[in-house]
Amino acid sequence: MNAKEIIARRVAVEMQDGDVVNLGIGLPTMVANYLPEGINVVLQSENGFVGLSSVGEVPDNSLVNAGGQHCGINPGGAVFDSAMSFCLIRGGHVDVTVLGGLQVDQYGNLANWMVPGKMVPGMGGAMDLVSGAKKVIVAMEHSAKDGSSKILKECTLPLTGKGKVNLLVTELGVFRVIPEGLLLEEIAPGVEVETVAARTEAAFIISPNLKVMQNLASQI
Amino acid sequence: MMNKHVTIEEVGQSFKDGMTVMVGGFLGVGTPEVLVQAILDREIKDLTLIVTDTGFIDKGVGPLIVKRLVKHVIASHIGTNVETGKQMIQEQLSVELVPQGTLAERIRCGGSGLGGVLTSTGIGTIVEVNKEKIWVDGVEYLIEKALRADLALLKAKKADKAGNLVYDKSARNFNPVMALAADLVIVQVDEIVEIGEIDPDEVMTPGVLVDQIICIGGAR
Numbered sequence: 001m002n003a004k005e006i007i008a009r010r011v012a013v014e015m016q017d018g019d020v021v022n023l024g025i026g027l028p029t030m031v032a033n034y035l036p037e038g039i040n041v042v043l044q045s046e047n048g049f050v051g052l053s054s055v056g057e058v059p060d061n062s063l064v065n066a067g068g069q070h071c072g073i074n075p076g077g078a079v080f081d082s083a084m085s086f087c088l089i090r091g092g093h094v095d096v097t098v099l100g101g102l103q104v105d106q107y108g109n110l111a112n113w114m115v116p117g118k119m120v121p122g123m124g125g126a127m128d129l130v131s132g133a134k135k136v137i138v139a140m141e142h143s144a145k146d147g148s149s150k151i152l153k154e155c156t157l158p159l160t161g162k163g164k165v166n167l168l169v170t171e172l173g174v175f176r177v178i179p180e181g182l183l184l185e186e187i188a189p190g191v192e193v194e195t196v197a198a199r200t201e202a203a204f205i206i207s208p209n210l211k212v213m214q215n216l217a218s219q220i
Numbered sequence: 221m222m223n224k225h226v227t228i229e230e231v232g233q234s235f236k237d238g239m240t241v242m243v244g245g246f247l248g249v250g251t252p253e254v255l256v257q258a259i260l261d262r263e264i265k266d267l268t269l270i271v272t273d274t275g276f277i278d279k280g281v282g283p284l285i286v287k288r289l290v291k292h293v294i295a296s297h298i299g300t301n302v303e304t305g306k307q308m309i310q311e312q313l314s315v316e317l318v319p320q321g322t323l324a325e326r327i328r329c330g331g332s333g334l335g336g337v338l339t340s341t342g343i344g345t346i347v348e349v350n351k352e353k354i355w356v357d358g359v360e361y362l363i364e365k366a367l368r369a370d371l372a373l374l375k376a377k378k379a380d381k382a383g384n385l386v387y388d389k390s391a392r393n394f395n396p397v398m399a400l401a402a403d404l405v406i407v408q409v410d411e412i413v414e415i416g417e418i419d420p421d422e423v424m425t426p427g428v429l430v431d432q433i434i435c436i437g438g439a440r
Binding site for chain 2: 060067080085124127159163
């Protein structure tokens with residue numbers, strides 16, 4: 001199982017039946033593939049609808065997801081304008097948002113929208129999502145492509161949201177953001193705490209109830 | 221009642237250099253491509269563009285950027301159009317990036333007689349730079365000011381001759397809020413019907429907001 005699948009499978013366990021969920025582009029989108037049996041969620045697409053589903057046999061040019069790709073809408077879905085869409089997001093009507101990350105730090109800060117001088121795509125809806133969703137989950141690989149840690153004492157890139165992250169899931173473990181900092185609650189099968197520590201710049205607390213990452217043991 | 225149905229030639233007469241223009245659409249879906257083409261054909265320049273994104277080089281409002289008709293952009297996302305970032309780095313184009321939900325509300329305020337909106341989106345990020353902040357009942361908010369335009373270019377699926385609009389799925393997005401917030405509102409539709417043929421309960425944007433309609437369906 002590759003890192004992205006490990007992360008997506010673990011994030012999927014966080015979903016409760018009936019949750020309204022917004023999944024970011026890329027890795028977060030994969031979460032929908034691994035929902036536990038009996039858990040049905042309503043996916044919100046910030047360009048203006050709930051009931052997001054996969055594209056049907058005939059793509060409709062008026063129906064795209066937040067990444068601009070053709071998609072479908074489930075029976076019982078609803079379409080609305082962008083103002084209503086962000087009323088849902090900011091107003092606490094979205095139970096869970098799952099976003100990718102460039103950096104997360106031990107204060108629960110997230111940076112995921114720009115790299116000054118290199119990449120300035122814009123924040124899109126990400127700042128509203130971290131500001132307003134009831135639960136903010138960051139799903140990202142533990143290290144950058146150059147091997148450096150993405151979990152830092154303090155983010156160096158411009159922030160998307162300050163102190164808004166609730167849960168961070170990587171292929172090595174699961175961290176909960178608590179007032180004291182990052183709490184390592186789960187660790188991937190076969191991974192030692194020392195390995196996590198060596199690959200994490202931020203300080204973290206090891207939970208006295210440290211467990212093996214859920215939804216994975218039977219799959220690996 | 222005045223018939224708002226006009227030709228594309230009549231529409232073009234109201235375009236002027238230096239205008240502030242809002243254009244509906246999300247990654248080109250719901251963008252009135254015929255109206256965008258009319259600006260390109262007339263080479264209306266020095267535009268300020270208010271959009272959720274700058275589309276692609278060949279889709280949405282992207283060609284306006286490519287043809288260098290735009291001097292300032294207010295948008296939430298520019299990453300899908302390489303030309304926007306290029307001109308921004310060369311300092312030939314200024315870009316104000318706004319969180320997508322904040323953008324929707326600023327436009328809604330501009331068209332609703334409101335001076336702006338209080339939002340916690342962007343607190344603790346570079347979005348708050350040079351903005352006033354205010355505490356209300358223990359929560360810190362940014363004051364985000366209203367936005368208006370000289371012209372709004374919108375797209376709908378269907379209009380009646382009074383300008384009442386019905387949109388098509390996720391092509392709705394920013395179109396309804398922009399209909400509120402410009403001095404002149406022009407809508408491109410696929411189909412135009414007689415007054416009375418749209419049930420008042422099904423109207424998504426009231427015709428009182430719409431000044432001119434062009435129909436590309438060809439029938440009339």
